[in-house]
Amino acid sequence: MRPLPLLACLLATAIGGGLIARGLAPAPVPAAIASPASPLPTSAAVAPVTAQTPRSVAALPAxxxxxxxxxxxxxxxxNIYTRQVVEVQSPLAADPFFRRFFGMPEGPQQRESQSLGSGxxxxxxxxxxxTNHHVVDNATEVSVQLHDGRTVEAEFIGSDPGTDVALIRIPAENLRALPLANSQSLRVGDFVVAVGNPFGLGQTVTSGIVSAVGRSGLTGLGFQDFIQTDASINPGNSGGALVNLRGELVGINTASFNPRGSAAGNIGLGFAIPANLAHEVMRQLLVYGEVKRGSLGIELVDLTPRFAQELGLDTAVRGAIVTRVYRNAPGEAAGLRPGDVVTAINGQRVDSAQALRNAEGLLPVNEAAALDVRRGAQALKLSATLREQPKQLPGADIDVRLGGATLGELAEKFRRGGLAGVAVVNVAAGSRAGQNGLMPGDRIYGVNGRRVDDLPALRSALAQPPARLILRVQRGAQQGDLELR
Known part of the structure; x- marks a missing residue:
């Protein structure tokens, strides 16, 4: 007879021991009454406990x-539906041969495109x-479909491309509005719900949590102070609501991130504009018809570990170094000096020069902003009142060789495409700028080999007029240097 394998012996022993133990043990004690506070009487008979199903669904707890x-x-x-009419010019339409033999019409042709979003x-x-600016941008018609099925034509009030917020008005009665929450009180981990019209399917609800607050540094999205959430946000959700569990509006859904493109679907990286910021943009659009942005009137560079050592700071410190302070600017009035390091503004940490520029663009003008500053070993707290920064300037105010040109900030659509610089808005005929070869539509993005991102940067680069002025210019698809005399 072959010996049983060791594992079989162990199993047999365990089963047999279990049967013997079960035969010798007393009846099991229900857990509900087995407690030291209520000892079980030895002489009492114990009824067996069995699971029972409810007689009806109504008997279940909520x-x-x-x-x-x-x-x-x-x-x-x-749900928001827009219609745009755009002019399309075929390059073949300019050739008389193609117009004659292929019946191609002369001149630009109109085409209609449609898009959808939420509000x-x-x-x-x-x-x-x-809603979002990009939902209604360049729309010739905007239709709004309400939850009860009504469809009404909307009136465009205004928009701010920099924050991607737009305001429209619908002439309808019996509407229901969402109360606005204080989005500054949001914390990472708070539950949120996104409501919108993804892919035109109709109103859809998704849920998640707040993954991050104060998110910035995303390419091509203007001024940024986003709420990040893992609630699904897909094309068509733009302009929809992000709400808390009290049903209050905490954000306006604006974008999702997917390395393979938005059409590839949601991967849990959605972004919403905070309700406080959207409300401030709405207020300014109603009062001024536009959004006025403030500036400290300073030039900045990133604080790198190398610069931190030179300034006697710990290499772990993050911030933006002040390299220039304009005369009579808010920064000068606040007491900022070249070499100061701004580490926070209104309690929001500043990790880079771009982060401070972003914060400047989001703060209201003519209101005090608290600055945390490091000046060597000193930790300072300064107060600065931002002033509105001009969107256009006469070229002669920057350098006489630019006389006759009007220079302005690039349109937000170009900045969203990753471009930077200053736009040449207009050039007067016979002016010095015109004689130097500058043309309307040019984009200036460099001066004497120095990068220029915006009007303040151009003013800073030419604060001391150089002997030679060479502009790096893009004109259409061409790029090159243009020397102004």
């Missing part, structure tokens, strides 16, 4: 659900709807 909150939210989220009713009495 299940957690977002449905009651969403009943008040979804009527305030609308949020924030004022039921006046019919104000917040």
């Amino acid at each position: 299940l957690p659900s977002l449905a009651p909150m969403l009943e008040g939210v979804t009527p305030a989220v609308v 949020v009713i924030v004022d039921a009495q006046r019919g104000y709807v917040l």
